[in-house]
Amino acid sequence: MKLCGCNPHFSPYVFLGMILVKSVELAEGVHVAIGPHFPQCNTVVLVSETVTVIDPGCPLETLRFTLRKLGKEINDIDYVVLSHIHPDHITHASRIERTSRCRIVANDITAPLFDEKEEMKCFLGFHKGELVRPLWENLVNERMYGALDEGRTNFVVKDQEEISLGDHTLRMVYTPGHLPDHMCIELVESNLLYSADIDCTEFGPFYGHWNSSITEFKQSIEFILSSNYEGLISGHLGQPLLREFKDPLKSFLRQFDVREDLVLLEISGGARTLGEIMAHPLIYPSLSNPVFLYFEKWMIEHHVQELLKKGKVWLKKNQILPT
Ligand SMILES: [Zn+2]
Structure with a gap:
């Protein structure tokens, strides 16, 4: 599959009214609607005879803009694939499912958490009675509205499982540490890895939950360092594609x-x-x-x-x- 070069004369930024939206094409049929910073994330949009979005946490306007550039609407989305349960990555999944009747795909740890939001809250450490819980819920509802909506997954996938979605094949790659359910998602044809929150941001790795693990996070990074992907798609960088990803990833690792x-x-x-x-x-x-x-x-x-x-x-x- 052909990878797209960056055209320095083309600005990926567009104003819609007062809203700045941005999306880029990384390879044939592989687009990214850019979030990018917490509480938003970069959303991968794959269009062929089916329409798939990975981690719908970008602003909804940006997702709509990206789809319209490709002649599609939110109603046309067939699949939503989730990398893990964090609210900034699942934000619009339930809303998209309500309007498009799409299928929601998640791994075997994420799926039951998505299906039962009380389980999700406990998994993240925000148990009933914790003083911080209502503050966290307010943060999510103010800045990631929709993430706590009830919804149901339709397909459960395991580590290394491949799914065919039109012209695109995705492979789930278990990369725990950030959270126990964190998976990267390999775009097989373009040999790109959507690395979700192994994101190479200046902030560094996030492991701010009781069940995060520094040891596992480091092992997950080492695994990607030993890979031969054509590039990483960061969940949170404004320029989401890192073709030469090993040095940025080593810097990210040094933050520990x-x-x-x-x-x-x-x-x-x-x-x-x-x-x-x-x-x-x-x-x-x-x-x-x-x-x-x-x-x-x-x-x-x-x-x-x-x-x-x-x-x-x-x-x-x-x-x-x-x-
Ligand atoms: Zn996360």
């Missing part, structure tokens, strides 16, 4: 060590509890939003666990001490 050093520095400087380590923001540049404070807390907890495993710190009467 940078953050671990920051946590260790706080402990060496006298911080003895999670609260004391979190006296200053270490990962988020600002902790103005209490939900982000939770994400930061979970990420720092994961680093403390890593430091314990490596023997760089130890616990004495619930105090974290340097070795």
